[in-house]
Amino acid sequence: MPAGAAALEVESVSVSYGKLVAVESVTLSVGVGECVAVIGPNGHGKSSLVTAVAGLVRRGGTVRAFGETLPVGSPRAAVRAGLILVPERRHLYPELTTRDNIMLGSYSRTRRLRARQAWEDVSGVIDMFPELGRLLDQKAGTLSGGQQQMAALARAMAAAPRILLLDEPCLGLAEAVARRVYDWLGAMTETDMTILLVEENPAHAILVADRVVRMYKGLVERPEVSSA
Amino acid sequence: MSEPAATDRGTIESSAATGPAGPAAAAASPAGSPGAAAAHQVRRHDPVPLAAAVGITIIGGLVLAAMNGSYLGLTVTTGVGYAVVTTGMVLQLGYSRQLAFSQSVFMGVGAYGTGVLETKYGFNSAESLLAVIALATVVSLLIGAVVTRAPGLALALATLLLPLFIYQLATYSSWLGSFSGIDGVLPFWSGPSYESTLVRSGIISVLLLGLAAGLVLRVMRSGVGLQLMAMSEDERLGESIGVSLRQRRLEVFVLGSVLAAVGGAVLASAQGLVTPDVLSESAEITLLLMVFVPGRKSVAGAIIGAIVIEYLTTSTSFISTNLGIIEGIILLLILLVEPDGVAGAVARLLGRRTDRWAASLRSWSAARFRERGGRGARGGGNGARDAT
Amino acid sequence: MSEFLNLLAAGLTSGGIYGIFGACLAVWFRVCNVLNLAVGDFAMLGAIGTARLVQTDHLPFLAGIVVDLAAVGLIAWLFDRLVLHFAFDRGAGAHGIVGVFFYTFGLSLILEGAARAVFGTDVYGAPAIWSGPALAIADFHVQRAGVLVIALAIVSGLVLWAYLRFTVSGRAASACGESVLGSRIVGIDSALFRRRIFIVTAVLAALFGIVESPITGFTYLSGPTVSLIGVVAAGFAAFRRPGRAVVAGLVIGVAEAMLGGYVSTTYNDVLLYAALFGIIILRPEVLGLGAEPA
Amino acid sequence: METVPETPPEATGAAGIAGAGLTVPATAADPVVLACYGVTKSYGGVLAVDSVSLEVPRRGLFGLCGFNGAGKSTLFNLLAGSVRADSGSVRIDGRDATEWSAMRRARSGVARTWQTVRLAHGRTALDNVAAACLRDPGQWILGSLWRPQAAPARERAWAALESLGIGHLGARPVDGMTLEAQRLTELARALVGEPKVLLADEPASGLSATQRTVLAEALTTISADRAVVVVEHDLDMLTSISEHMWAMVEGRLAYSGDVETFRSSPVYAGLRGIEQG
Helix, strand or coil: CCCCCEEEEEEEEEEEECCEEEEEEEEEEEECCCEEEEECCCCCCHHHHHHHHCCCCCCEEEEEECCEECCCCCHHHHHHCCEEEECCCCCCCCCCEHHHHHHHCCHHHHCCCEHHHHHHHHHHHHHHCHHHHHHCCCEHHHCCHHHHHHHHHHHHHHCCCCEEEEECCCCCCCHHHHHHHHHHHHHHHHCCCEEEEECCCHHHHHHHCCEEEEEECCEECCCEECCC | CCCCHHHHHHHHHHHHHCCCCHHHHHHHCCCCCHHHHHHHHHCCCCCHHHHHHHHHHHHHHHHHHHHCCCHHHHHHHHHHHHHHHHHHHHHHHHHCCCCCCCHHHHHHHHHHHHHHHHHHHCCCHHHHHHHHHHHHHHHHHHHHHHHCCCCHHHHHHHHHHHHHHHHHHHHHCCCCCCCCCEECCCCCCCCCCHHHHHHHHHHHHHHHHHHHHHHHHHHHCCHHHHHHHHHHHCHHHHHHCCCCHHHHHHHHHHHHHHHHHHHHHHHHHHHCEECHHHHCHHHHHHHHHHHHCCCCCCHHHHHHHHHHHHHHHHHCHHHHHCHHHHHHHHHHHHHHHCCCHHHHHHHHHHHHHHHHHHHHHHHHHHHHHHHHHHHHHCCHHHHHHHHC | CHHHHHHHHHHHHHHHHHHHHHHHHHHHHHHHCCCCCCHHHHHHHHHHHHHHHHHCCCCCHHHHHHHHHHHHHHHHHHHHHHHHHHHHHCCCCCCHHHHHHHHHHHHHHHHHHHHHHHHCCCCECCCCCCCCCCEEECCEEECHHHHHHHHHHHHHHHHHHHHHHHEHHHHHHHHHHHCHHHHHCCCCCHHHHHHHHHHHHHHHHHHHHHHHHHHHCECCCHHHHHHHHHHHHHHCCCCCCHHHHHHHHHHHHHHHHHHHHHHCCCCHHHHHHHHHHHHHHHCHHHHCCCCCCC | CEECCCCCCCCCCCCCCCCCCEECCCCCCCCEEEEEEEEEEEECCEEEEEEEEEEEECCEEEEEEECCCCCHHHHHHHHHCCCCCCEEEEEECCEECCCCCHHHHHHCCEEEECCCCCCCCCCEHHHHHHCCCCCCCCCCCCHHHHCCCHHHHHHHHHHHHHHCCCHHHCCCEHHHCCHHHHHHHHHHHHHCCCCCEEEEECCCCCCCHHHHHHHHHHHHHHCCCCEEEEECCCHHHHHHHCCEEEEEECCEEEEEECHHHHHCCHHHHHHHCCCCC
């Protein structure tokens, strides 16, 4: 689908850990409602790129969401701009219930409310992930990998994002579960949700991405248009 | 975790692609240093522990002889007493990460044990030392059998409570001389004059320290040390590779406690008296600083740290009055700047040099790889069988 | 009967003390998995500081309290900025079980040293907030300060419990302790929670020191003992449940008083430590000590 | 495909738990080395593993697949002993190992790897592997004074690393290594003790396609003289290397048999999500 105005603009962003340069002045832009997949082998800076875009690691360069420049090292600003990361390995709160995990996705909106009100505010996202319905009062730590991934996505949706950053959403998921995640992603791409997807497996990425870029040794290789 | 990949990707992928061609990759790769690995295996006898033991005894003995019974000599001997304790703590807290706060308690067992046995039952210093070691072993086995069942944080808290009531018991009990403690503890080895006694006892103390250091180093560098390394990182991992957590935890606890008791005995005989102070929280605090400031994994650091800190706390009145603030600030600085302590910083500086040394071994070892690496690829275990 | 009632009163008073410090430790541990071993020293600063301001500097009592609490809050803020910030936001320094104990432990050393240098070594007691003779109901006597102690303990325990139980912010605070990254990606500022709650508990502890000091009196060395009492109470409450910590504290206090009254006065707190020791060893999972904090 | 009784062959009269599992026919030539009979484990009311019975012959490569939460990892934990079963029995070499600790099971030849990398940071790959191959793992700590086993252990460790083609990384701290190198190091650590059975939990997760093929080769060679049970979501890889497949669905063993039949089984279709499209 043709990209309208750029929703997410990444300009010469670079990340380095000590001497090691993980991301080397990467520039790419994602149009509103577009889904761009970043592929490439592990350890070539894909994850560093998205975590930097989400403001979790210190970075060089600028990141703009809907034209608004995001300050470096402030995940809160990114969240307020509607930019939500679903990190690799999920990072749920194992000792809290699934309900609380999902509910806290809406923190930036509901921080002042009482827990019950906040839940009523976001409970709608459950419709997207019916299998979570019966697990709401279970501790997130006791969920299986697939269920946790669903919970992580639900938490992200509870934040009412306008830009989704997905880091390896299918890592360690059974194929059919992965397929469900991708069906869901596909549905997302039909909406005006802007998606930046990090995926190690090109075959998966092709399914949903409008555009695929490849990162190698911290650099983005020239974008090639995918068959999708 | 995946980021550092960039550094040695070339190496690993070359080797992975060409499976068994480890040697080629090894010889080719600038970073991979099989030399060091091979060197490890060639050296079947590890000289370091013995060397350390002998070195400490000789140097320490000479230093004390040079001080010839001065007040400084007494301070150093006291420091040596603490050093024996901290050496044990390096194994227990530093290397095995068994965060137990019970050393001051066992220091007390050693000190009070010596005092009671010598003043009330007429033991001589040698007998009382052996008796104290036996006593500490039994007590630490009893306590350890209970506390080492608890996971990390629980163990720390349980042992955090120990000093409290032991201190109370000691101060309440008139048999242990309540607050004034026990006077008239014998020196290890008395001589004609006060000075000579101090020097001779000092030499015995240094000998004990040497033994302690040698023992700890030997254990840390042994196969058991490797097991301790694995379980201190991750206990689930430890048991999955056949480490008996219960056994190792208890052993480490007992070893640390017994060394603490020996240290206590050294203190008692150096000062000639025992006071409840050895049991107080502040004693435990000082011990922890003696270990954490120089670097909690370094035996040498712990020894030097113990002696230096003991010297500082006793020598200058400024430090001894403002001890709290100074200790606190140093502790925080160490924790923030260099968690591995001074030794960690030094090691990092020396690290580069050892790399160069390893590189010089590479070519030689690469040859060694070729003559035996070839069969490696056939079947996981076979290679291992050939190796032995 | 009267003896029993008076023991009960004394027990509830000391129990309130245990409980509140336990609650302070517990709520902060829940947020950042660090034990605040300096909590007792904040109480000490509260008591001694106020006493000095009122008695030697002749400030009005209320002003003295305000100034003192402000100072304590400032110290807490400084410590967070200068130490915790680097350790937990910049990822510098020691972590794991070492971090659990030693940062606040260092702070405690510094505060004691400073207190000794500034206030000397004598015993202080802040003036009583609610002065007057002990309240007597029939032959049941309880000091007014004691009543304040118990009331303050129960109230603050309830407030902390409700905060964690019912508010989004409270859940967010718990989330920080569960997963720092996980909380940051939804816009929860874990550092802010850590700092706020550290300061709040520090001030609360100081206030409690002021209220309590007329009963016991404080020296510059009172801190560690108080902190350990807090650790004990928090220990009975899995280190994460402030409400439970207060309840546990009250129970311990009463049990201790009864032991002291009917069994032996010398070893009653030995018995208390022994009780926690037993629980820690026999049922660590009950205390949520199954695994080390991340 | 024959059913295995819920109770060990010789344990007669024990009440069989409902729902028989399925397994490989163990011949006299290949006696069973590791087996579980009707093991059940539930977490907070959720039945993670539901009376599963299976027998692992002495050599060969066996695939275990299933949805997330089907109970594969829990089953591994039950077999390796890091989790106790609520009911059922585990047997190692025909001996009843139900009550054995993870340590004892490891020492009697059950090795495992985890989904996530578990290595001692700051230490070399060599030391990480060597820790797992002391000739006398239960040595008394002071025994190491006159018999420190480090040197021979490092010899074996180094050979094991060699055999997986990463001997040249032996002297390297594990922290700086690629995920692949770390996984291979863990594999070496699991193998260096000459285990009878290797339980590999998603050994290829996070690896690229080429790296997976390398790992697959390694696993195949390993399974030449021992039993290897692999949990893996990459069904193509798994079916290509395994000679026998187990599939778990909602805590139960839903399929057990050879690979061809598996490819045509409904379970396979379900895992592939074919019915979804």
